[in-house]
Amino acid sequence: MTDTRQIPLYRTIWRWHFYAGLFVIPFILVLSVTGAAYLFKPQIDRWEERAWRGLPAADAVDADAQVAAALAANKGAAFHYYRIPEAPGDAAIVHLGLPGGAMRDVAVSPQGRVIGSADPDARWSAWLARLHGSLLVGRSGKLLVELAASWAIVMILTGLYLWWPRGRGLAGVVWPRLSLGGRAALRDLHAVTGFWVSGFALVLLFTALPWTDVWASGFRAVRAEMGWVSGVQD
Incomplete structure (x- = not known):
């Protein structure tokens, strides 16, 4: 053969x-x-947002108030979307477009206070x-x-x-x-x-x-x- x-x-x-x-x-x-x-993006994002979780849940405001707080803290920004908190004590994430074209994830506490923000392009998952x-x-x-x-x-x-x-x-x-x-x-x-x-x-x-x-x-x-x-x- x-x-x-x-x-x-x-x-x-x-x-x-x-x-x-x-x-x-x-x-x-x-x-x-x-x-x-x-x-493992969800787990990585949760680790990066660990300071925005487990907050007091009393006197929580509605989503409209949280979006309004994020917009008030970022003048001229445009609202893109709202990420619902996974647990009652977690901050809501409001995704905004800034005037210069950059994007921003703004963390708003259940009580409607802005407690932090992050550049979505700077995240580990991004x-x-x-x-x-x-x-x-x-x-x-x-x-x-x-x-x-x-x-x-x-x-x-x-x-x-x-x-x-x-x-x-x-x-x-x-x-x-x-x-x-x-x-x-x-x-x-x-x-x-x-x-x-x-x-x-x-x-x-x-x-x-x-x-x-x-x-x-x-x-x-x-x-x-x-x-x-x-x-x-x-």
């Missing part, structure tokens, strides 16, 4: 898989860590979101992350081609042959693990790309062309 590794197409795809992996793995590590950390989406370098970073995500798809698809059984049994295809030891066991571990996670990884990538730059533009064009958009988009 001819060794598939000697087939030119197989060797070409192996090179594509290898070089794609060299490029995308550092990005995958950064995006995985920052994305996993961002899942920093994690920027690191995850743009590597903290703006649009260039967004395009680089999008390019890495696109090449990750190439890496997965070429990896599946290399994994394809081609008449072999289930060992080394569905489960790794660790008893082989050495490089053969490592190769099986890599291939089998890649096969089992590839479906989840492709779902993750394809659902993330519509939020990027170039892919998002194409996605919007397809939606408009197919008539999937009704009314004015938010």
